[in-house]
Amino acid sequence: MSLALYHEEHGFYSGAGQAGRRGDFITSPEVGPLFGHVVAHAIDAEWARLGRPEVFTLIDYGAGPGTLARGVLAAEPECGYALRYVAVEQSVEQRAQHPEAILSLDALTPEVIGDGIVGVVLANELLDNLAFTPLQRDGGALRMLDVTVGPDGGLTLVRSATARDLEQLFDPAVESAVLQEDATTWLAGAQSVLTRGRVIVIDYARRRSAEVEIRTYAEHEQAGDPLAGLGTKDITVDVDLEQLERVVGPADEIRSQAAWLASHGIDALVEEGRRMWDQNASVGDLSALRFRSRIREADALLDPAGLGGFSVAEWVVG
Ligand SMILES: C[S@@+](CC[C@H](N)C(=O)[O-])C[C@H]1O[C@@H](n2cnc3c(N)ncnc32)[C@H](O)[C@@H]1O
Known part of the structure; x- marks a missing residue:
């Protein structure tokens, strides 16, 4: 869980399992084409708000096998003739499944960014996949924790040798938290590539840092201690919206996925x-x-105890 186990190339903790819920739960695009249809409405709304630009870019970051792209394109959005769909996905296997009609990349390139993008950067269930570091208050200050091998050969958490002043990120009352630097760096980067448009983050998330939990899943069940059962479970974390907002600035809107889908016409x-x-x-x-x-x-996408309870956070740029 600490950066010590973060895998530079693959973006997950190679030692203790995978971050994210791959394989154990399906994401909203995988429920069926309805989610992509509503996303098509949402990007049409943004295109209209921006004055119907001739080139309008949708960056689908952490695009998986391209299921959302297929759903959006099948919905034939009004902005279709102007739409440049860019899917960014680090996995070669997933990229191989992307539809031909989109631009499929392992990372954003200067060519794609150009003088700045007019459009939308969207990440569905990406941020919970990124590396994080658990924090614990000790001696009055929040300390980073590292994973190490204990005397019995099992994994254990120890106070990191790296000391950082984290107090501006968290309220003094927070006793334990999860530092989500990769997520905040990603979000700042997403904002910076846009000249006009919005960043849309969809994920399981918490409004308060103190409520954030590290979660483990295996075989569709919560799987307990992340340090036990090396390699047998997915390790993931609630996205900490309070921390994101402290670093990059307040979101323009945060809604439940159910409310966001309703605002973009799922009922109709x-x-x-x-x-x-x-x-x-x-x-x-x-x-x-x-x-x-x-x-x-719709039942699955709107379920308040499931996907409908996810958060949609939006930052408007320009
Ligand atoms: C949980 S999946 C979600 C896939 C898709 N967005 C969906 O909703 O079905 C997260 C995806 O993000 C990709 N990913 C994780 N870190 C990434 C990074 N730094 N750059 C690009 N893709 C990344 C993973 O390979 C994985 O395919």
């Missing part, structure tokens, strides 16, 4: 799905089944 899409299914159920073709599937997808 589900209603249309219901109507089309009622009209075409007797045919039962693929298109009718896709419309019916919106009802099931």
Whole structure:
């Protein structure tokens, strides 16, 4: 969990398991095409707000296998003719699955950034994947913790030799927290590549640093102590919105995923799905089944105890 176990190339803790929930839970784009359809509405709204620029870039950061891209393109957004869809994904295997219609990269390049991007940088379940460092208050100050091998051969947390003044990042009452430097660095970078537009972060998150928890998952279950069972579980963390805001500035809006999807028209899409299914159920073709599937997808995407309870934080630039 400490930076000592952070894998420079792959961005996860190579020693103690993977950060993130890969394999153990599905993400919103993987629920079905409805999520991408609503994202298409959201980027159309931003394109309109920016005055319908001729070139409008969507950077899908940590794009996985490109499922969101397929959903957005299938929805045929109004901004489609102006849309430059850039998927940034570090994994070669995932990039190999990206649709041909998009620009697929392992990192943002100066060519893509040019004189600055007009558009949207979106990260769905990226920030919880990034490296973090647990902190514990000790002797009045917050101290970084490192993972080391204890005398019994198991992993244990020890006070890091690296001392940092972390007090400006956290309230004095915070007894333990999680330093999310990679996430804040990513967010500052995302803001800096935009000349006009917005950064949209979608993730499981907490509004207060003191509420943030390190989570472990294995086989669809919470998996207890992150230091036990080396390599058998995914290690992840709630995104600390208070910390992000202290570093990069206040978000313009933070909503639940359910509220954000509602504001971009999920209800109308589900209603249309219901109507089309009622009209075409007797045919039962693929298109009718896709419309019916919106009802099931919406249930998963809006579930307050699941994906609907995720946070959508937006920072407007320019
Ligand atoms: C949990 S998956 C989410 C995938 C996709 N956004 C979705 O919602 O289905 C996180 C993805 O971020 C990628 N990733 C993690 N760190 C990254 C980085 N620094 N640069 C690019 N991709 C990264 C991982 O390889 C993984 O595919």
